[in-house]
Amino acid sequence: MLTLRARHLFDGHELHEDRVVTVDGGRIAAVSGPGPADVDLGAATLLPGLIDCHVHLAFDASPDPVAQLDRPGLADRMRQAARQHLLAGVTTVRDLGDRDYMALDLGLGPAEGPEILAAGPPVTTSGGHCWWLGGQADGEAAVRAAVRERARKGVHVVKVMVTGGQMTEGSHPHLLQYGPAELHAAVDEAHAAGLPAAAHAHSPQGIAHALRAGFDTIEHCAFWTEHSVEPDPHTIAALADSPVVVSMTAGIVPVPGLEVPAKIRERWPKTAGVMRDLYAAGVTFVIGSDAGIAPIKPHGLLPHAVRHLVDTGFHPLDVLRAITSVAAGACRVGTRKGRIAPGFDADLLAVAGNPLSDVTALRRPLAVYRMGLKV
Known part of the structure; x- marks a missing residue:
């Protein structure tokens, strides 16, 4: 048994003063x-x-x-990436695209890495975004079979590339990859297996299709068109009226001397405007850093993403909820993660200062506990 005291305690919903947390057997036993x-x-x-x-x-x-x-050594590099997240205070990650389902079986103990909720290879079209991860499926029947395969493998979430993306030659974020029949099929199969469905969707049309198909989370949700960013007020209102959770792609770490392509850099101010529009409309949101995709997106990025959203105009309390209790709910682990309360996993982060008054406190971890074990 272990007891910890801190001047401030954020329990996943609200901030409290001077609390003692009792940990027993990897779980929180009491908060007093x-x-x-x-x-x-x-x-x-x-x-x-x-x-x-x-x-x-x-x-x-x-x-x-x-x-x-x-x-060679991909599994070892993945373990190191997971360790970077844990050292930054990130005790749970949702891996939304790997090769050969490797994220499902990295063999990490509680003191070695975060809990990993993995999707395996994302479902995509032949030659589509991230096809080289091995998830190609064309047509409704093939999409259904792909989702069933993932369920048999033991994934925690099904990821579908509704639109193209930037990392794949010949793929474009503003273009659809699947039509309504394939998208409904993917969601139906995922839900039949008891799994949430995550939609990679950049374009206005892709976002609207994902919403109508019933995806549980929409990743990116950036409203990118071929040459600009064009948020659709009707779709944003529909998102706010739905149970869907938008996973906002936030946060970068500047790299001296690295030149970000102009076509991406020029959209950043408008993408920030989309985030503000979603927030103002009351859309439920979490943060997905997209860590690993570029030098400006290192593993362990999440504390920087928090600063990004607060600088964009989000209230710190809403952002803290988004990376704890709301995120746990979106990832289907809300009965045991994301809160400091009796019965929950003893995944804890202690930071210097008060992140509600200075969110950069999240970048100053004093201690990280995973299932009650100090990292």
């Missing part, structure tokens, strides 16, 4: 008022371990992460 503790964290804030809803452990955040997939 002021009193003595085995570990006194002083002026720190204790939070639930953070949850990043969109990472790629197989990508190494190099200038060409796709080419690196074929280098």
Whole structure:
């Protein structure tokens, strides 16, 4: 048994003062008022371990992460990537695209990495976005078979590339890859297997199709067109009225000397405007950092993504909920992750200062606990 005391405690919903948390057998046994503790964290804030809803452990955040997939030692690099998340206070990650289902079986103990909720290879069209991960399926029957295969493999979520993307030659974010029949089939099969369905969707049309098909989360949701960014107010209103969760792609770490392509960099201000529109409309959101896809997206990026959204105009309390309790719900682990409450996993993060008044406190971890074990 272990007791921890901190001046501030964010329980996944609200901030409290001077609490003692009792941990027993990897779970939180009790949360009580002021009193003595085995570990006194002083002026720190204790939070639930953070949850990043969109990472790629197989990508190494190099200038060409796709080419690196074929280098020997991929599993070891994925373990190191997972470790980077854990050291940043991220105790749960949702891996939305790997090769050969490797993220399902990295063999990490609680003190070695976060809990990994994996999708395996994303379902995509022949030659479509991320086809080289091995998830190609064309037509309704093939899509159904692909989802059933993932369910048999034991995935935690089904990822479908509704639109194209930027990392694949010949694929474009503004173009659809699947029509309504295939998308409905994917969601039907996922839900029949008891799995959530995540839609990679950049374009306005792709977002609208994903919403109508009943996907549980929409990744990116950036409203990218061929040459610009064009949010659709009707779709945003429909998102706000639906149970869908938008996984906002936020956060970068500047890399000196690295030139970001102009066609991407020029869209950033308008993409920030889309985020503000979604937030103002009341759309439920979480954060998916997309860690691993580029040098500006290193593993362990989530604390930087929090700063990104707060700088964009989001209230810190809403962002903290988005990376704890709301994220846990979106990932279907809300009964045991994302909160500091009796019965929940003892995944904990202690940071210097109060992240509600200074979100950069999340970049100053004092201690990380995974299932009650100090990392």
